[in-house]
Structures are given as structure tokens and as C-alpha cells.
Amino acid sequence: MTKTNTKALRERALRVTPLGVNSNFRFWGDEITPYVKKAKGCRLWDVDGKEFIDYRMAFGPIILGHAYDEVDEKVIEEIREGVLFAMTGELEIAVEEMMIDMVPGLESLRLACSGTEATMHAVRVARAFTGRELILKFEGNYHGLHDHLLWSTYAPAEAYGNSRSPIAIPGSSGIPESMGNLIITLPFNDREVFERAMYVYGNSIAAVVTEPCQGNCGAMLPAPGFLELVQSKCREYGALFILDEVKTGFRIGNGGAREYYKLKPDLMTYAKALGNGYPAAALGGRRDVMDIIGQGVAQGGTYTNNKPGMAGAWATLKLLKEKPILKTIEKRGKRLMDGIDRILTEEDIVHCMNGYPSMFSFAIGIEKSPNQRAWNESDKDMYLEIMEAMFERGVMPDHDAREPWFLCYSHEEKDIDETLTVFRDSVKAVKK
Numbered sequence: 001m002t003k004t005n006t007k008a009l010r011e012r013a014l015r016v017t018p019l020g021v022n023s024n025f026r027f028w029g030d031e032i033t034p035y036v037k038k039a040k041g042c043r044l045w046d047v048d049g050k051e052f053i054d055y056r057m058a059f060g061p062i063i064l065g066h067a068y069d070e071v072d073e074k075v076i077e078e079i080r081e082g083v084l085f086a087m088t089g090e091l092e093i094a095v096e097e098m099m100i101d102m103v104p105g106l107e108s109l110r111l112a113c114s115g116t117e118a119t120m121h122a123v124r125v126a127r128a129f130t131g132r133e134l135i136l137k138f139e140g141n142y143h144g145l146h147d148h149l150l151w152s153t154y155a156p157a158e159a160y161g162n163s164r165s166p167i168a169i170p171g172s173s174g175i176p177e178s179m180g181n182l183i184i185t186l187p188f189n190d191r192e193v194f195e196r197a198m199y200v201y202g203n204s205i206a207a208v209v210t211e212p213c214q215g216n217c218g219a220m221l222p223a224p225g226f227l228e229l230v231q232s233k234c235r236e237y238g239a240l241f242i243l244d245e246v247k248t249g250f251r252i253g254n255g256g257a258r259e260y261y262k263l264k265p266d267l268m269t270y271a272k273a274l275g276n277g278y279p280a281a282a283l284g285g286r287r288d289v290m291d292i293i294g295q296g297v298a299q300g301g302t303y304t305n306n307k308p309g310m311a312g313a314w315a316t317l318k319l320l321k322e323k324p325i326l327k328t329i330e331k332r333g334k335r336l337m338d339g340i341d342r343i344l345t346e347e348d349i350v351h352c353m354n355g356y357p358s359m360f361s362f363a364i365g366i367e368k369s370p371n372q373r374a375w376n377e378s379d380k381d382m383y384l385e386i387m388e389a390m391f392e393r394g395v396m397p398d399h400d401a402r403e404p405w406f407l408c409y410s411h412e413e414k415d416i417d418e419t420l421t422v423f424r425d426s427v428k429a430v431k432k
């Protein structure tokens with residue numbers, strides 16, 4: 001298929017915006033960066049009219065489906081009465097009540113517009129609450145683009161140094177070097193290294209921040225007991241435990257990873273699936289911690305209760321509460337995950353499966369991947385070749401092996417069947 005429109009739009013885009021995209025993550029390379037026309041359900045069409053089964057789901061937010069009628073109708077109804085007031089209205093309070101009802105231990109929260117904002121505010125709250133400045137995070141975890149946490153996200157593993165004394169690598173030029181004094185980065189799932197770091201620095205640490213699984217690095221799951229260890233060491237040293245549920249929240253269960261693993265983090269952050277694509281985010285948790293906001297601690301923003309976001313969240317949460325949506329996604333995702341596992345095994349490709357059925361990944365060439373250092377040994381080139389073969393055949397997971405495959409409620413059994421056929425054909429084509 002000719003890519004005439006893609007090429008033309010890319011040329012226009014390059015004249016007005018760096019790399020021709022509005023987020024670095026959307027740039028895949030000169031020839032393969034896609035440009036989208038529209039999407040509905042689990043399907044997406046590029047500007048040349050090519051149809052794909054979408055497994056990127058906008059990096060996770062689309063939990064029900066693209067252009068989901070029940071959500072969009074609520075948004076349209078609400079925005080007819082104004083979108084922004086710099087005043088509090090009933091809709092946002094209803095959203096907060098629903099979230100509190102769905103997530104155990106979410107006692108009080110504040111709204112935001114993106115995951116980046118939510119984690120940035122959570123870090124500030126933790127620093128203010130504890131009176132400490134150091135933050136501990138794990139290599140390969142991504143918590144948004146702000147300078148406080150954009151460390152050791154995507155660097156090559158060699159740059160991280162020895163796992164006993166890791167080097168924190170800023171994720172961008174422009175992040176002040178001095179901020180590196182406020183962050184400790186460690187390999188995920190390494191109990192010994194974590195315990196030692198807490199022994200040495202624990203009394204100065206404001207918060208340990210983690211994704212429950214490495215949702216930005218191959219969906220690697222926490223080893224049994226690892227998150228519990230993080231939680232108990234935080235308690236022991238008086239640091240706060242921040243669970244970043246931006247990808248897992250309202251996706252792996254109505255109560256997110258907090259409920260799934262029966263954890264009691266002090267703060268949690270949400271975005272993505274909360275609004276089925278509309279801009280809604282939040283940070284919340286213990287009431288005594290959250291109550292510090294307003295007592296000399298700043299949080300807010302002009303758009304924090306924007307009506308499209310709030311209406312999107314209201315309608316999404318209502319559906320998640322009323323119907324077994326996440327269970328259905330889980331069932332279909334498991335079939336897809338098992339099918340991929342089986343095909344790779346039949347084709348004699350060494351691999352390991354990672355993540356949850358609604359958000360999973362696989363790594364090629366390695367048998368297990370507990371953290372980014374191990375995952376870096378995987379065959380990313382072969383993964384990319386398989387993805388490119390899939391794009392040609394009309395299925396679109398992300399091209400980047402770090403990014404999980406996301407499912408939504410609109411992926412039906414027949415879409416899973418079609419995907420598995422395409423996957424098998426793609427693997428065979430690449431092997432040839």
C-alpha cells in the first residue's frame with residue numbers, strides 16, 4: 001500500500017513541530033512513524049486508510065474502546081454546559097466519590113490532568129510530609145516527564161554501573177545535574193540491593209516510588225514479596241510508599257495493583273484508564289498525608305477538573321462498576337497471551353511472557369527478565385521485525401519492545417483469533 005498521505009502529513013508536520021510529532025515517544029523513525037486518521041472500538045485507521053487492530057490503546061488509556069459511545073455521549077452532554085470554570089462542580093466530586101468507592105484505602109484525593117502531574121505532586125506531598133528530600137525509584141520505571149523522576153528510565157544497562165552502587169542517569173538533557181543528588185535508582189526486584197540502600201539512606205528518604213510491574217519496560221512483574229518488602233521497609237524508615245498506578249489503575253482490576261497485591265501504599269497515582277482517553281488523573285491515598293495539601297503545600301492547575309476529563313472519567317468508572325468489564329478483558333487477554341506463548345514455543349523461539357492479561361509483553365532470547373538489566377539482553381531487533389511484519393498485516397502493537405500490548409473491552413474473541421493468525425504468519429515470515 002502506498003503511504004502517500006502519511007508522507008505528505010509528515011512533511012507538513014516537520015515544518016511546524018520537532019520530529020513531526022507532539023511527543024518524542026510517537027516518533028518511531030523516519031520511514032515508519034505512523035499518522036492516524038481515526039479509530040473506533042479496537043480498530044484504528046491511518047491517514048492512508050490502512051486498518052489495524054490496535055494494541056497500543058494510546059499507551060493504555062483506552063480501556064473500553066476508541067470512540068466509545070456511552071462515554072462520548074456523557075462528554076457531549078456535559079460540555080454543552082461549559083468546560084472550565086475555575087470553580088468546583090458536582091461532577092468532579094462524583095468522580096472522586098466513585099474512585100474512593102472502587103479503590104480500597106483511597107481515603108482522599110486530588111485531581112490532575114496527566115500522569116506526569118500526578119506523580120510530580122505526589123513527590124512534593126511526600127517531601128513536605130516527611131520533611132525529607134531523597135526519592136528512591138527503580139531502573140526502567142517511568143513516572144512521567146518531570147525532572148524529579150525522569151532518571152534511569154531508558155538508558156542502556158551498561159550506563160547504570162554495578163547493581164550494588166547504581167549510577168542514576170538523567171532521561172534527558174536539560175535536567176539539572178544537581179537534581180541527581182535527590183534521587184537513588186536501583187534495579188527492580190533486587191531485594192538485597194534494596195535492603196542495603198534502605199539501611200544506608202532510609203532515614204533520609206521521603207518516598208520510594210514504583211510502578212507495580214515495570215509497565216514501561218516489558219511489563220516485568222514484581223517478584224513475589226518484592227512490593228511487600230518495599231512497603232515494609234518504607235514503614236520501618238518512615239519513608240512514604242508511592243505506588244504509581246498510572247498504567248495499572250482501573251486496568252488490572254477496579255482497585256488496581258493496590259487491591260491485586262493487597263498492598264497499603266501511602267499514596268497512589270492514577271491517569272490513563274481512568275478517563276478512557278479523556279484527560280483525567282489523580283493522586284491520593286492516606287487522608288493524613290493528603291491533608292497536608294493546602295497547609296502550606298501547593299497542588300492544583302487550571303485544567304484539573306476539566307469537564308471532558310471529568311465526564312470521561314465519570315462514564316468510564318460507572319461502566320467499570322456496573323459490568324464485569326475488566327474480567328472480560330482479562331479472559332480475552334489471557335487467551336491472546338497464551339496463544340502468543342504457544343506460537344513462540346512451537347517456532348522454537350526462546351522467550352518469556354510478562355505482565356497481566358490486559359497489559360502484557362514478551363521478551364525474545366531470554367528465559368526470564370526480572371528487571372531492566374536482564375531485559376536489556378533480550379533480542380529487541382527480532383521483536384521489532386515481528387512488529388513490522390504485523391503492521392504490514394494489519395495488527396498494531398507498539399514497535400518498541402518496552403511498551404506492553406494493551407487490550408480493551410472492544411477487543412472481541414474474533415479480534416484475538418485474527419491477531420493470533422497474524423502473529424503466527426509474522427513470526428514465520430521473520431524466521432524465513
Ligand SMILES: Cc1ncc(COP(=O)(O)O)c(C=O)c1O
Pocket residue numbers: 059113114115116117119142143144145211215216244245246247271272
Ligand atoms: C507508570 C506511569 N506513570 C506516569 C506516566 C506519565 O503519564 P502521562 O503521560 O499522562 O504524563 C506514565 C506514562 O506512560 C506511566 O506509564
